[in-house]
Amino acid sequence: MLHISRRARLLACLMALALLVPVAGLRLQTTQQLEQFHRRTLHAWPANNAFAGDPVAWFRDARAWLVDRAYPIRHAAQWRRQLLLHVLHTSPQGNIALGDDGFIFLTGVDENTRYSIIEGACINAHTAEAGAALRRALAQLAQYSERSGIAVDVVVLPTLLTMYPERLPNSIPQIYRDACAARGRGESPLLDVAAPAGLHYSFPMAELRAARDDPAFFPQANWHAYGLSVKVARDSYLRQLGLAPPSTEHLKRVDKPSEILLMHGFTLLRPAWQVDSDTVAPDASGNDAFRAAIADLAPNPRFITYGWKNSTPLRAEKVLMVSDSYGQLTAPLYTAAFSSMVQITANDFKNTSVPLLVQRTRETRGVDRLILLVHDGGIYRIFGWASALQRSVLISIEGAH
Structure with missing residues (x-):
């Protein structure tokens, strides 16, 4: 007769409870939390009638459903990252690179495409073909500006990858480190592009490189430009417009999370320069009206916009900034030169929606100036937006005839 000791029974019960936790804890996590963690839509539970047709596929789909939701998947992943970063002093994720002297680089969109961002910012954006495409885009935008009566400016901002390539760790493949180093030396067709008459184009790599030695300048563990780096880029742009930097701004040294x-x-503090303005303030009502006017164009109801107003503008102009995510932290500093601004992060919008964005904004609040702003790896967005804007004025001319 088999005898199972009390200790063995206790251990078996504890093991059963441990195996039950991933299922028992399912309700402790919301679908929204899990989709943010996975950065995608969760797998659906397979239809019951699918079991008879293909049992193997049914169990595979059921397993995928459970793997997405197993508790505590989010906490376990975070504990692992904490161990990697704070104990082993290594990158907590494959698309993040820990560089020299506290620098932290975002090299890819996710772990499946861990070098997609560095390839775009250091290689794809700076080919001869990209330079030629930018010249065509600027010519198209100049035509759009002349036909529409809206001033158009293009601003391209360098990233941490092209600003501090010597800080990249050796774990980054040599091809990317060499490409980023070449951009840092000023080897880029984007620097040789001249804007046609009636249009301004700014790629202030030289100005930013000249001021980069301050560890709080960019700052050194951010993806987006912030603070003093944005101000230096903005001041370079304003000089093209014949404007001096606003005298109503103040710099304050702060520590901000990476x-x-x-x-x-993770919360890891790094030094930064914060730029405060006496005259620029959020414009909630203006932003609400802007969002209402363009909501039907958005592919995602959580699209990002901001509104800003300036009580003492250098120019009495209403500005629309269409940008990638770099525009979110730069828009308030650019508003310091103008009467008001609405900014939209248009990454997910169709190129053909951009002319409608301008049109709706013009009808709702007026647009004197259109600023198209991207980081260097997003230069291709300018090509698509420019083509769509030019096409819109050509169609309107044909329609008038």
Whole structure:
């Protein structure tokens, strides 16, 4: 007769409870939390009638459903990242690179495409073909500006990858480190592009490189430009417009969480320069009206916009900034030169929606100036937006005839 000791029974019960936790804890996590963690839509539970047709596929789909939701998947992943970063002093995720002297680089969109961002910012954006495409885009935008009566400016901002390539760790493949180093030396067709008459184009790599030695300048663990780096880029742009930097701004040295690590649940402080303005303030009502006017164009109801107003503008102009995510932190500093601004992060919008964005904004609040702003790896967005804007004025001319 088999005898199972009390200790063995206790251990078996504890093991059963441990195996039950991933299922028992399912309700402790919301679908929204899990989709933010996985950065995609969760797998659906397979239809019951699918079992008879293909049992193997049914169990595979059921397993995928459970793997997406197993508790505590989010906490376990975070504990692992904490161990990697704070104990082993290594990158907590494959698309994040820990560089020299506290620098942290975002090199890819996710772990499946861990070098997609560095390839775009250091290689794809700076080919001869990209330079030629930018010249065509600027010519198209100049035509749009002349036909529409709206001033158009293009601003391209360098990233941490092209600003501080010597800080990249050796774990980054040599092809990317060499490409980023070449951009840092000023080897880029984007620097040789001249704007046609009636249009301004700014790629202030030289000005930013000249001021980069301050560790709080960019700052050194952010994906987006912030603070003093934005001000230096903005001042370079204003000089093209014949404007001096606003005298109503103040710099304040602060410690801010690393933006890159904060996106993954870590708080690691790094120095930064914060730019405060006496005259620029959020414009909630203006932003609400702007969102209402363009909401039907958005592919995602959580699209990002901001509104800003300026009580003492250098120019009495209403501005629309269409940008990638770099526009979110730069828009308030650019508003310091103008009467008001609405900014939209248009990454997910169709190129053909951009002319409608301008039209709706013009009808709702007026548009004197259109600023198209991207980081260097997003230069291709300018090509698509420019083509769509030019096409819109050509169609309107044909329609008039």
